[in-house]
Structure formats: structure tokens, C-alpha cells
Amino acid sequence: MSMSSISKYIYILTFSLLMLCCPHPLLAQSNADTTAADTTEEEVKSPDATSHQLALSFDVTQPFINHYSSYREGYEFALDYYLHKELYLVLEGGWGSAHVNYTDLAYNSKNSYYAFGINKSLISRLVPNDWDMVFMGVRLAAAPIERTAGTYTVVDSFWGSSSGTIPPKNFLGVWAEITAGVRLELVKGFCVGWNIRGKFMLNGKSFADLPPVYIAGYGKGDKGSTFDFNFYLTYALRWKKEHPLSVLSK
């Protein structure tokens, strides 16, 4: 395992442990609100019945990685809509490119990607304006990928090196994801959150011949599974639900 992979895993593990070990206000709030909810059960409306939420998220780690990386560029966005019973419909997308210019391998690639799935909040909303969440989710994603012709050199110090060209290729990458994360509202409508993701390529055979070093939304194209994280800044748009009877009365 490479140094960067180890660092990445340590980072995710450390942050997850911190989140678990820190006295978590979410749980405290949950307990406190439960007590409150028990005593005023008759007065509190079901959170589902009161408002809609559509949240747009931008992965802020990508610009940082783009800045420091010499070979890749990517942008990732997510859109989620609250359905009901702590279930969110999620659409994700983005684009990116990779530029490989090693002495023995050179090519360029670019792709966009699209994903859909659901998030399930593990903690019930107790009041209508509580949109903080700890969640798990699944995704199905696809990415149309374009790779230019690649040039390679097989270095052989005894027999002599040989070079050649791999023809360009357009193909589709399809993968599944499982994810878990947290989203917290800092000020009204503005949230931060992180996800960790396990991604599993479903059509790995398409990648047998010179897979891109980086696929936006997935990661390393020559790996059958990847582990990733996102740190999102989110703006949530909310509006009230109309009660069915109010529509009739108009």
C-alpha cells in the first residue's frame, strides 16, 4: 500500500474516531428533544408534514486537490431532496480530467459522471426545523469516459526497450457505492458535512486496456474498488408544504 493511501486511510479513520469520541451534541439534542417530544406529543406536528427541502452540495476538497495535484482535476456536486421518513433522494454529478506524462506512459482522459441513490438518516427528525443528519446511503453511478491514444515504453535493460501506441477509446464506467456521513446546519440553510464512500466497479473488464489514472467521481481507474471521502458545503432550500385541505379550500 502506498504512502498516500495509508495517509488517506489514517485521515478518514482519525476523523471518524474523533466524531465518535467527541461528546456529540446531536445525540444530546436527540435525547433532550425526545423528552420534550414526549411531554408535548399532542402539539408537535410530524416533521414530514411541514416542509420540503432541496439541498445543493459542493465538494470543497476537490479544488484543493486540483491545486496540489499535477495530474488530475475534478469537480463534484450533489443534490438531495427529502422524500419522507428520513429518506432522501440523491443525485450527484461532476466532471474531471487526468493528464499522464510519465517517461514510460503518456495519455490524457476526461469524463463526466452521474449518480443517483438514496440517503437514510439514522436519527429521526424530532422537530420540523431540525435537518441535521447522520446517514447511510447507496448509489449507482455511470461515467462516459474519453481517453486519448496512449504511448508506452517497456523498459528492458538487457534486450532493449520497446515503444508503441495504444489506440484511443471511449467507454462507460459503471459502479456502485455505499456511503455514510454527517451533515450539520451551521446557520440557517447553510450546512457542512462529510461522506466516506466505498466504490465498486461493476464493469471492470472495460478497463483492462489502459484505464485512466483518475476518473472523476470514482478515483483510480485501475482499481476494482476505491475508498473515498467528500467534504461538502451545502445550501438547503426549504419551503412549506401545503396541506391537502388548504388546496381544496382555495
Next chain:
Amino acid sequence: MIKGNKGLTIVLLLSLSIVWLACTQTRQPCAQPKTVYVNAACYHVVADTNKVAIIADTLLPNPIVGVIDTAGYGVPYYIGYHNVFQFSMFLNPNSDTCRWFINTDSTFTASSFDTLTFVYNSKLQFLSNACGYTYYYNLLGVTTTKHNIDSVILENTNVTSNVNVEHLKIYIHPDF
């Protein structure tokens, strides 16, 4: 809305992100061998009872094994090793034949050298973005001279990065 350790969490997250980014390398190091080998092992027929051969591993006491280059010169590759049972040979990706020589014991004369001739197809193989490309081979046949080698048997024709495969059994002459 949650109040509490949010500021600390964000600072920690950004700090750890910077550490992670600092460790991001331009290219991952290649963690697998880029040259593939034909793995050979030496055997000896020690008895033949009721037309059933009993075969044992053979240790070559002080062998010299080398490759014959495109100009026809022998280049020793294994020399100074003792009691050798297994050894590996690489092939020429720019040709469809390749020759290796084997002297089962260095005390023998030059005329006791045996030559192994490999005939094969090569296939370009992608390893990873970290390692680039290499060549895999499909062995079509192996022939040998018979000074100290009795015969050779091709056990596995696919020469890949799998180092645990024995491709070639070399039967040393019973008189050796």
C-alpha cells in the same frame, strides 16, 4: 440546528486534509515486478520399477545458468549459487525465440553446457498506471540439447506475473 464542537470539527478536518494533500504523490510507486519469468525446476529419475518412474527433486551442486544474447554470446545470470533446485529465466520481447544455457556443475567443461531454446508469442500487458506495461508470453515449445539434460517438459505455457507457477520441468540425465 446543532451547536457545540462544529468549529473544532471543521478545523480538524481542514488540518487533516492538508496533511493528506501533502502526502499526495505525483505517481504511485510500482509495487509489482515488471519483468516476468519462466520458472524452471530440476528433477531426476531415481528408479523405474514396473515401468513407473520415481522422480525426485535434483539439486544442481554448482550450476552456471545464463542467457544467450542476440549476438550469440552467453551472458551468465546465475553463477556462484550452490545446490540449486529452481531458477527463473526471462525472455526476449523483441523476438519469438530465446536461448538460455545451463551447465549443471561449474567443474564441467564447456562441451557439457546445454542449451534451452524457447519458442513463444509475446503479448503486451497493462499492469497499472504506476507500473505501465510489460510483456506476457505464451510458450509454444521448448527444446534442449542433451549433454546433462535428459529431457524437458512444458508444464504451463502462460508466462505472467504469477511467480508461483512452475512452467518447465528439467529432467537431469540419470548418469549425472
